[in-house]
Amino acid sequence: MSEPDLSVTICGVRLRNPTVLASGILGLSEDLLIRVGEAGAGAVTSKSCGLKPRAGYPNPVVADWGAGLINAVGLSNPGVDATMEEVRTAKRVLKPKGVAVIASIFAESVWDFGVVAQKISPAEPDLIEVNISCPNVEHEFGQFFCATPYVAAQVTRRVKQSTDIPIIVKLSPNEANIAEIARAVVDAGADAVSAINTLGPGMVIDIESRAPIISNRIGGISGAAIHPIAVRCVNDIARAVPVPIVGIGGNAAARDAIEMIIAGAHAVGIGSAIYSRGLAVFAETTRGIEAYMRQHNFARLDDFRNSVMETAPTAGSRIVIPQPTEP
Amino acid sequence: MLPRVVPITGIIPENPYTKTFILDDAIPQATPGQFVMLWIPGVDEKPFAIVAREPLTITVAAVGPFSRALHALNIGEKVGWRGPFGHGFDLGGDGETLLIGGGYGVAALYFAASELRKQSRDVTVAMGGRAAQDLLFEERLCALGARVEIATEDGSRGVRGLVTDAAQEALMRAKRILACGPEAMLAAVMRLALAKNIPAQLAVERYMKCGFGICGQCTLSGKLVCMDGPVFTAKELSQLPEFGRVHRDATGAAHFFQGRGARRI
Numbered sequence: 001m002s003e004p005d006l007s008v009t010i011c012g013v014r015l016r017n018p019t020v021l022a023s024g025i026l027g028l029s030e031d032l033l034i035r036v037g038e039a040g041a042g043a044v045t046s047k048s049c050g051l052k053p054r055a056g057y058p059n060p061v062v063a064d065w066g067a068g069l070i071n072a073v074g075l076s077n078p079g080v081d082a083t084m085e086e087v088r089t090a091k092r093v094l095k096p097k098g099v100a101v102i103a104s105i106f107a108e109s110v111w112d113f114g115v116v117a118q119k120i121s122p123a124e125p126d127l128i129e130v131n132i133s134c135p136n137v138e139h140e141f142g143q144f145f146c147a148t149p150y151v152a153a154q155v156t157r158r159v160k161q162s163t164d165i166p167i168i169v170k171l172s173p174n175e176a177n178i179a180e181i182a183r184a185v186v187d188a189g190a191d192a193v194s195a196i197n198t199l200g201p202g203m204v205i206d207i208e209s210r211a212p213i214i215s216n217r218i219g220g221i222s223g224a225a226i227h228p229i230a231v232r233c234v235n236d237i238a239r240a241v242p243v244p245i246v247g248i249g250g251n252a253a254a255r256d257a258i259e260m261i262i263a264g265a266h267a268v269g270i271g272s273a274i275y276s277r278g279l280a281v282f283a284e285t286t287r288g289i290e291a292y293m294r295q296h297n298f299a300r301l302d303d304f305r306n307s308v309m310e311t312a313p314t315a316g317s318r319i320v321i322p323q324p325t326e327p
Numbered sequence: 328m329l330p331r332v333v334p335i336t337g338i339i340p341e342n343p344y345t346k347t348f349i350l351d352d353a354i355p356q357a358t359p360g361q362f363v364m365l366w367i368p369g370v371d372e373k374p375f376a377i378v379a380r381e382p383l384t385i386t387v388a389a390v391g392p393f394s395r396a397l398h399a400l401n402i403g404e405k406v407g408w409r410g411p412f413g414h415g416f417d418l419g420g421d422g423e424t425l426l427i428g429g430g431y432g433v434a435a436l437y438f439a440a441s442e443l444r445k446q447s448r449d450v451t452v453a454m455g456g457r458a459a460q461d462l463l464f465e466e467r468l469c470a471l472g473a474r475v476e477i478a479t480e481d482g483s484r485g486v487r488g489l490v491t492d493a494a495q496e497a498l499m500r501a502k503r504i505l506a507c508g509p510e511a512m513l514a515a516v517m518r519l520a521l522a523k524n525i526p527a528q529l530a531v532e533r534y535m536k537c538g539f540g541i542c543g544q545c546t547l548s549g550k551l552v553c554m555d556g557p558v559f560t561a562k563e564l565s566q567l568p569e570f571g572r573v574h575r576d577a578t579g580a581a582h583f584f585q586g587r588g589a590r591r592i
Binding site: 024025026027028029031032034035047053054055056058059060061062063064065066069073076077078079082204206208209211213215271272274275278 | 330332333370535539546551581
């Protein structure tokens with residue numbers, strides 16, 4: 001059998017392997033994006049940037065609570081103008097190495113999403129990820145942009161009108177029906193979706209001082225604890241829309257990534273696992289997927305993508321609804 | 328690892344704006360050069376070099392809102408800490424070790440000096456400050472049996488000049504250099520060490536958020552000060568264009584170091 005092909009093409013952009021550095025992790029400088037790309041990632045995502053610089057919240061902004069991380073960094077970023085230079089440099093260095101660069105953007109209004117998208121575009125990121133799902137700034141920005149299909153679609157349309165670069169819309173697990181939001185953004189022009197952003201928000205309290213550990217009181221939950229929820233969300237989305245999906249949430253090893261791909265993901269985001277596994281997690285995940293493909297005689301990722309076995313509940317657990325009888 | 332919140336059991340004034348805090352806890356696995364994140368609930372959390380393991384001790388100069396809030400605390404009040412984080416100094420090898428400290432950087436070196444003196448190794452500490460009142464730990468270092476050389480910019484103690492002037496004599500004997508202090512001083516020590524071909528390890532400071540290698544805030548030309556550092560070799564630092572030139576604020580925006588000694592591009 002020939003070598004398994006681990007490459008994947010998302011919206012015309014080829015990734016040498018399906019591992020993606022998730023937004024908000026390390027993506028603060030071009031040097032770090034380049035380092036992660038050189039460590040083996042198929043694509044790297046810059047930290048979300050907005051129109052203006054934001055210092056974010058005071059520390060602690062991230063904590064390890066035992067079964068995952070909690071964070072509320074507060075979308076700190078130096079502003080789109082500075083991030084543009086970061087993305088431009090990262091792209092110039094990483095393109096010859098076959099690593100795609102994704103620029104993540106956020107904004108405080110539907111209109112500003114378009115402005116930020118327009119401003120980042122000259123840096124020529126391969127893809128733009130539209131972060132409508134940060135759970136930590138609700139008290140600043142009002143309702144999440146992904147809270148209703150209508151607003152999520154509005155943001156998507158606005159970004160699509162503002163750039164020619166393909167866009168990935170990042171969805172939240174914190175809404176009742178993620179498939180419905182996915183349908184709305186895809187109908188509005190999203191080229192791909194990524195899921196999930198952090199779960200929650202959650203809260204961790206220090207029992208000595210009775211203070212919340214995170215300065216923002218609440219924060220998004222990530223890491224191993226949320227992986228099963230992320231897999232379910234990816235599968236819900238895969239059943240609802242035909243666009244590529246970047247599956248993110250608790251991926252820490254090849255098994256997690258393979259599960260995501262079976263659920264329907266084209267690529268797999270890795271973030272919190274860098275804390276426990278280091279940057280080697282990208283190369284290890286890729287090697288593990290390759291071994292799995294050899295073992296199962298899969299030539300391409302497509303051969304097992306979106307291939308969850310359809311199962312029906314057993315007769316004993318099925319709820320029998322009595323049929324109305326004719327009078 | 329969540330922060331452990333413990334009472335302060337001792338506070339020692341070191342100079343007009345620096346205090347040592349002894350906590351009701353121990354950090355037996357810590358090595359010199361490593362740091363803890365110190366948390367005042369409701370205020371902020373900042374990285375500080377470990378000064379002693381048992382009890383966990385740190386020394387803090389009041390230079391910003393967090394350190395001023397810490398200075399306002401009394402014995403019995405509680406603070407949180409997590410750590411140890413980062414890579415510390417490698418203390419191995421024979422011959423005399425020269426510790427070069429500027430300002431409150433001397434505190435981080437005290438832990439290394441005490442470990443070296445426990446093994447009866449030869450230690451010289453060169454310390455510098457703007458004036459006599461900026462110095463700290465002189466008596467304690469002497470009590471360990473370390474040789475102490477002093478320089479002040481106004482000449483109010485020791486030789487008039489920079490800490491590198493105070494280090495001149497010891498540089499002839501030293502087999503390795505450990506340094507901690509303002510970045511301009513570290514850059515000067517790096518150049519000196521490379522020119523004289525003395526292996527040197529320097530502890531670098533950057534704005535930190537997570538402290539454990541995932542947020543990227545403390546990037547130094549792609550190295551993470553919290554994980555890859557805070558101690559780097561002079562050779563490593565000479566390969567990092569941002570060292571001595573660029574630091575980042577809370578937004579992640581890069582700024583050039585200002586003033587004397589900043590490396591020029």
